[in-house]
Amino acid sequence: QRPGQRPRGYLALTEIRPLSSNDALVFFGRQEQETPWTNLDNTVGSNHFSAIPIDRSPAATAATVGADVDVDAAQSSEEALLDELDEINEDFEDIEAIEAADLSTLEASNPLCSLHIEEELLLTAKMLTCSPLCSFALIPSALKWVKDTMEDDYLSVTYHIVYSPSFQVPVLYFNACRSNGLILPLEQIYESLVPNDWRTGVRNAGLSGGISQQDHPVLNVPFFYLHPCETVPLMETVQSGQNFDESGSFLESYIMTWISLTGQAVGLAVSTQAASEAALATVKAKVAEGVENQSQD
């Protein structure tokens, strides 16, 4: 490790959306520094992958969970995928127990302390797979296999959740490209990713819209991102107005709420029960307020 480097983890999700249908495949996992998510041939070490086939309707089907998979053992045949899946399903119960212990340790200290939130993002991969999402484990070469066998043109959308030490909130970075690999420009991002009823609100947020480009803090290449300025007051509002479910952890609810609030704005189709309708309503009200204030300037 070179001097000055510190491990910077982030959560990565890649969605493959065939243009012709409403289905999508979501691959997601934890990623460490210096290994570009999209360059699977260079993936080093083990990563946690889950693939979540989803449809656009809110209902999600039953869940299975992924575990750490040794990338070097990856094979590309479908049979191997299914074998891998069976093995992983057997480990499910063990993983659940481990995660419960991890979460409570983190919560013992201040869950929003910056030191812990970054670690917590790394655990989110496991947390989300415990939620009622449909998921099954794939090995990374499967992503390539899926892309190669996809007959229709598709949109590949990559979401990274990176913790911002400055604003002390998670920040959503994302890029989208078609099967030819060309990155979508801003206007097409609005058209393809931002749901219709969010479009005006997102465009009018902040100085020149809620979506801009910035250098990815770890990869140092251009990514679109949602201005965290908007997130900070939103999350404060949500926190103060929310009674999170007593049986769940506060931190899990915080992150799930954050993901569904910010993800919704840019089409991150992760359905979750942890974010309540009230939280979403609060956000929409804030966005509408922002639109009103903007037009009064």
Place this chain on the structure above:
Amino acid sequence: MAIGIAPYNPIAKVIWDGSIPILFSDNGVDLPAKSPNASLLIEAPRCSYLSQLTSRVLHHFCGPAHGPDEEAELWFDYNGIPLKWHYPIGLLYDIHGLQAATRSSSESPLPWKVTAHFRDFPADKLIRRQAVDSCQDYYMAMIKEADYLRNGSTKRIMNMSKADQMQLWDGLQSNNYDQFWSMNHKLLANEGTIAKSLPVRIYLPDNCPIIQEPVSPLDNDGQPRTLGQILHMAVPDLFPLDDGESPTAATALIHGVVPDLSASALWIAQNLSYPDTFLHIVIVLH
């Protein structure tokens, strides 16, 4: 619009007046015919941005008729590396000219020889420009982030009037020290309170992820931290505390000069920041 005179600060003025001579050449491929004036020499303020030179470069190489499409496609490289137009020119030179120079040639680094490209914008490496708006957008995002670090809330910057924002931006665009600093001074003064955290970005060689971690200007005993202590917290291997005033492994550069590591970090941040109110420190390895 009342501009006002900036408070007397000879150090800020010297930094504002700092410049880099840049020799622009075209890449020999994009333009249809060899232009009669093959190169363009510009004395560019260190505190300005490459996007402010767009018109002059296009005018020189392509003639007066150019529109937003041409402006959006223009990009620059040095030694094959696309130059980030959203970094101040002084920072770009410190990174690509000074930080990289110790490895290679004996050739004088100035004038800085930059190649202009008019096509094939590398959208996978450079943020897209939609003319001046993207630059202002990015600049204001940096201002917001720095202000949040200083006072821990977005309220002040979100309530900044459009007129004030434009005064900052116009002052920067027209290289008007008084116009810019009479507004910038208010941001840095932080309403008389000591900043909660200092907006600092530290650049290591070889495209290492930038170190940007909130650091308080005061230590746990309420004493002001020195620049050396801040660097030690960020990169302890390169700036060990017992090295005294001349660290052996690396040198820190701000605006191309080596600062005194025993100086108060807060003072350095208030006087040596760039117009985006961040302190950009480039580390050169020995």
